[in-house]
Amino acid sequence: MLITKSKYMYGQRCFKLLWLFDKGLLPENTLLDEYRFEQGHNFEEYVKRLFPTGIDLKDREFCDNLFETEKLFGEEKTIFEAGIKIEYLYIRADVLEPKEDSWNLYEIKASNKVSYKEKPEYYNDLAFQKFVCVKYGLKINRCFIIHLNGEYVKYGEIKPRSNFIPSTTSNSSYNVLPSCTVITPSLPTFSIASAMMFPMV
Secondary structure (H helix, E strand, C coil): CCEEHHHHHHHHHCHHHHHHHHCCCCCCCCHHHHHHHHHHHHHHHHHHCCCCCCEECCCCCHHHHHHHHHHHHHHCCCEEEEEEEECCEEEEEEEEEEECCEEEEEEEECCCCCCCCCCHHHHHHHHHHHHHHHHHCCCEEEEEEEEECCCCCCCCCCCCCCCEEECCCCCCCCCEECCEEECCCCCCCEEECCEECCCCC
């Protein structure tokens, strides 16, 4: 049995919830759930514009995704939805970006709340991904949470890579570096807000 990120996150919340998820006994998603998923997917498409040379493996089947991910590791290409399996652990990382002899790991969240106090699950999510990456043999340079900025007001055309605005806001007490706000089209801006050197594992 594979332990996926979803199973790990359900287990963090409640062991009974994990059991129900594993047995396929959770209620079906509501229309509101489906809407939120759709908005999250739309936001991911905006985020990808920050990495114009990235290779998207989102639509690849399980085995094909694993094969292509390993191939792209050798080519040191930025990867969207990189599939990593080691022993009984499996993840699909939102973004893996090569950084010299290591990798930056990005988690995308369509939310403007990312502090550890408000959203500890985001940090557990990212920590699980880092754990799997390191166990697989990747050297992780830094981890980031990319998220919406609810204070943004759009004026004219927005180019996602053109405006990097430094910020001094830290969103967690766990070795977080100053955040960096990035402007992105249509939706509110997002911040690479939680540059954690050592996510909780």
